[in-house]
Amino acid sequence: MHNPYRGREPRAFWNSAVAERHLADMADLWDPIALHPDDRIATAGSCFAQHIGNALAARGAHFLDCEPPPPVFADAAEARRFGYGVFSCRYGNVYTARQMLQLAQEALGLRRPADVVWEREGRFYDALRPAVDPAGHANADTVLLARRLHLGAVRTMLETMDVMVFTLGLTECWESQVDGTVYPTAPGTLAGSFDPAAHAFRNLRHGEVLADMAAFWALLKEVNPDARLLLTVSPVPLMATAGGGHVLPATVYSKSVLRAVAGDLAADHSDIAYFPSYEIITGHPSRGMFFNPDLRTVNAMGVDLVMRQFFAGPLASVFAPPGRLAKPEPEAICEEGRITETL
Amino acid sequence: MADCTALYAAGFRSTVIYAQSMGDRHHWRAHMLPFAAAVSGHANADRALFHTDFHGVHGHSLPREAYADWLRAAVISASASPADLLDAWHSLRHRRDAAPAPEPRQERRDPAAMPADLMAASSRLEAWLARQQIATPVAQAKEAA
Numbered sequence: 001m002h003n004p005y006r007g008r009e010p011r012a013f014w015n016s017a018v019a020e021r022h023l024a025d026m027a028d029l030w031d032p033i034a035l036h037p038d039d040r041i042a043t044a045g046s047c048f049a050q051h052i053g054n055a056l057a058a059r060g061a062h063f064l065d066c067e068p069p070p071p072v073f074a075d076a077a078e079a080r081r082f083g084y085g086v087f088s089c090r091y092g093n094v095y096t097a098r099q100m101l102q103l104a105q106e107a108l109g110l111r112r113p114a115d116v117v118w119e120r121e122g123r124f125y126d127a128l129r130p131a132v133d134p135a136g137h138a139n140a141d142t143v144l145l146a147r148r149l150h151l152g153a154v155r156t157m158l159e160t161m162d163v164m165v166f167t168l169g170l171t172e173c174w175e176s177q178v179d180g181t182v183y184p185t186a187p188g189t190l191a192g193s194f195d196p197a198a199h200a201f202r203n204l205r206h207g208e209v210l211a212d213m214a215a216f217w218a219l220l221k222e223v224n225p226d227a228r229l230l231l232t233v234s235p236v237p238l239m240a241t242a243g244g245g246h247v248l249p250a251t252v253y254s255k256s257v258l259r260a261v262a263g264d265l266a267a268d269h270s271d272i273a274y275f276p277s278y279e280i281i282t283g284h285p286s287r288g289m290f291f292n293p294d295l296r297t298v299n300a301m302g303v304d305l306v307m308r309q310f311f312a313g314p315l316a317s318v319f320a321p322p323g324r325l326a327k328p329e330p331e332a333i334c335e336e337g338r339i340t341e342t343l
Numbered sequence: 344m345a346d347c348t349a350l351y352a353a354g355f356r357s358t359v360i361y362a363q364s365m366g367d368r369h370h371w372r373a374h375m376l377p378f379a380a381a382v383s384g385h386a387n388a389d390r391a392l393f394h395t396d397f398h399g400v401h402g403h404s405l406p407r408e409a410y411a412d413w414l415r416a417a418v419i420s421a422s423a424s425p426a427d428l429l430d431a432w433h434s435l436r437h438r439r440d441a442a443p444a445p446e447p448r449q450e451r452r453d454p455a456a457m458p459a460d461l462m463a464a465s466s467r468l469e470a471w472l473a474r475q476q477i478a479t480p481v482a483q484a485k486e487a488a
Contacts, residue, residue, distance in 0.1 A: 074460070135462055
């Protein structure tokens with residue numbers, strides 16, 4: 001009698017791979033992608049993507065920074081407050097697949113959003129990345145100029161990267177009723193003003209997220225045929241839901257959709273991979289120990305374990321761990337966490 | 344992962360510092376009290392230090408400073424004896440309480456109330472952007488040529 005499970009690796013079985021191991025000793029959680037120190041690695045997505053970018057840079061990877069800070073800041077920490085050096089371009093958090101798709105379309109000249117400038121108390125903000133200018137700008141023209149420069153940087157990034165690390169964060173978003181542009185934050189939170197006639201809530205479903213990611217992937221491959229994509233799902237729960245229900249099931253719904261999309265894409269494309277940081281942090285074997293007391297933000301221990309798993313196998317020999325005197329990782333910048341500031 | 348209550352009920356030699364928020368009534372009732380009961384009959388019961396306090400949150404939350412001093416005390420304490428740990432913790436707490444209180448958190452993002460250094464950096468960035476506006480048509484003309 002042939003049993004199709006016979007001969008499978010120990011990692012295929014719950015007992016040997018999980019139940020009988022300490023969490024820190026789990027192994028072979030993923031099949032690491034091939035990465036060379038010269039590969040230009042771009043990052044985008046929700047705040048958790050910053051950890052992977054920072055860890056790669058600390059280990060000598062070629063972290064692509066297509067929008068470096070102009071020489072006007074006192075130091076790198078001040079530049080980070082203005083969105084420089086956080087991701088490969090100064091787009092702030094890209095929470096949804098649709099936001100990523102629309103950004104790529106705009107950068108490649110295929111889309112022109114109708115509503116780009118938001119005002120707040122006499123200052124002007126980029127509606128599609130309102131957090132990158134903490135004090136806003138004196139006029140709308142400066143916002144548009146900064147956006148034009150930003151889009152040039154995004155185009156360069158799309159055309160020149162070798163690998164993009166993209167962390168899927170949310171399915172819930174707010175969109176313009178005029179042209180379907182989705183915003184990273186709800187109008188009226190960081191800037192702008194919520195108008196029920198102009199803005200609508202959307203909770204993107206599996207088919208929509210998959211279609212958005214597929215469209216983004218097709219667009220990327222058009223301008224950069226050799227590009228590869230490494231997907232992760234953010235383990236950080238929703239700060240709030242606008243769906244009308246409880247935030248816990250809303251979080252599980254969102255993350256389940258994103259996890260399924262990432263899995264589908266990785267299964268269907270040889271040059272798209274999935275790294276299970278989401279499972280490491282949120283899976284019940286960790287018993288929630290990798291969350292801070294707010295049960296939302298991920299603690300340093302969780303980030304460390306994720307990075308140890310990321311650099312498992314062949315990647316460990318390519319990217320040496322940073323020395324003891326390495327600079328500490330900067331704190332992740334998460335715009336979503338600010339949506340309750342103005343309640 | 345071990346059931347600490349059962350483990351310590353069987354006897355222990357280590358020193359335990361148990362920090363518990365009084366606002367977290369579930370863990371107070373379901374974790375701390377059973378653990379205290381489990382160690383109460385042992386000869387080493389005086390090596391279990393229970394520190395409970397309330398930090399303004401009703402629920403499962405403990406601010407970092409609530410346990411950070413205990414971690415620091417464990418590092419700098421002359422020994423693992425409860426007396427040395429308590430002395431080390433007390434001196435750390437006294438030093439912290441004597442320090443000036445931190446500035447209250449800025450709740451609203453009123454640009455007028457932005458820190459001066461942030462506004463200054465924003466102004467410098469705007470000036471830099473204005474120079475790009477002037478430079479861009481020249482660069483484009485060069486590209487066209």
